[in-house]
Every structure is written in structure tokens, then in C-alpha cells.
Amino acid sequence: MKNRILCSMLFVFFVIDIQAQTDFQLSQGVYRIPYENGTSVQVTRNHLSHTPAGRIDMRGTSGGPYTLVAAGHGTVRYVVDNFNTSCNSCSCNNYIWIEHPNGEWTKYSHIETNSALVDVGDLVFSGSSLGIESDVGCASGDHCHFEVAVPDDPANPINVSSGGHIIGDNRIPVICEIQNNFYGSGTTYTAENCSNECFGNVNWSNRNVLDNDIEITFSEEVITASNNVDFQNGANGLFQASSIVLSPGFHAHRGSQFISRIGDCFIGN
Secondary structure (H helix, E strand, O other): OOEEEEOOOOEEEEOOOOOHHHHOOEEEEEEOOOEOOOOEEEEEEOOOOOOOOOOEEEEEOOOOOOEEEOOOOEEEEEEEOOOOOEOOOHHHOOEEEEEOOOOOEEEEEOEOOOOOOOOOOOEEOOOOEEEEEEOOEOOOOOEEEEEEEEEOOOOOOEEHHHOOEEOEEEEEEEEOOOHHHOOOOOOEEEOOOOOOOOEOOEEOOOOOEOOOOEEEEEEOOEEEEOOOEEEOOOOEEEEEEOEEEEOOOEEEOOOOEEEEEEOOOOOOO
8 A cells, every 4th residue: 555645745764773974864954066056066076985974075167266156045253364374273263153944063174264154143044145265263274164063052152262163963965956955976967946846746666775875855846766676774864855655665774764855855954
């Protein structure tokens, strides 16, 4: 018997023993590339290749200087842009933190001295200008260090004395308008706004997900999954559509994470 989910903007979650992708969840929010529209951006290290893991390094490749923008709607909580040098310690880092309505925070590090275009308490929208990409802080060249994270305590979310590091957990950013909807290390993308357009009906029948894979699928209509669809140990999955049908033969195994979410394309900030 088919289990059909039909509702507008109802969020339904199935989470099974989160151990996937080095213990990182997919972000609840759907975010844009944090550079102004039209910028060619290369991800030099993604959530697995970055040290420490769970964070992202990226850089503009189309001429510069490069303006960083908010990856989603939210409120600016921290702005540091008074440092003016690279150093071996993160204590001299320039950064901006934004708190989003879904409880996630995003960080934009290494911004140029005195380039911040926002103040603490400002409300920003996806694509709002924040500052200029630079190499201030613990950096070997101009780039943006980007994070999606959830603080353990929103009243005490970061360690200010060590470069504004989160006191909490990082998440794998779900990104709109790029292939696979998550950052690939060494891959180059073009920054743009999130649209409301994605695939029509998606049939996942007879498709397998192997260990440690990520599968993110958005649909304007219906996602159907059955017949040996396996989110195995170590896999992360997100289905988001107007309607989702999970039938016999669909499996999310112990040690995987799977989220089924009813909503429009790229909604989640």
C-alpha cells in the first residue's frame, strides 16, 4: 500500500542514526553561493576536504575584487573587519556571522579590512552585499571561508577570541542552482539567485545510493521512490517536492540520514 504525502509547506522528517558524511547533517536551509551574481567561484575545499571538516573554502576566479553576499535571509549577529593582515593564528580573522530563522548560522571569513557593508542587528536578504573577499586572518590567499552551523547555545554561539569559531555543529550546505545541490571540491560554479524552478516529476525507482553518498532531489511536482532505493549506512538524502510517494522497496538504513520535506523548490531558509 502506497504511503502518499500531500500537503503544502508541511515539513516531515525521517532521520536515522546520523553518522553520514563524517557525522555531518545536511543543512535545513537551502542557500545560494555567497558571491554576487555572475561571479565565477571555485570551491577549493568542500566539507570533507577542509581541515577541520564540515567547512568550505571558495574563491572568485573572474577578475575581482569579489563581493560576498548573504547566502540566505537572516539577522547579522557578528561583524569583525578591523584586522588588516594575514597571520598564523585565527585570532586576527575578519568575519561576519548571520543567524537565519531556521536556527542555522552562516559564516563569511577573511573579509577585507573595513569592507563590511552591514552592522550587527541588520536584517539581510539572500544576495545582500556583506563585504569583500580577502586573505585577512589565517589564510594563504584571497578566499571566503564559508560555514553553515548550529550553535549549542544561541546566547553564546562562537569563540570570539579564536577567530569566531562556532561552539556547536557544522552542517553540509544544501545549495540552490548548482549540480547535485552540494559543493564539490575543485568544482567551479557561477553565483546566482535561488529560483523557484526545478525538475518536474522525479521517479527514483530502481536507483541505489551507496555508502557515503549524498543525494538531494527537488521537484516542482512529485518524487516517487520504491523498488530497491537504498540510503545505506553513511548516505545523506533530501527529497523536497509538492508531493512525495515512498512505496515498498524504499529503504533508509541505520547509519544513514534521510529527510523528506514537502515544500516549494529551494524553500528552507
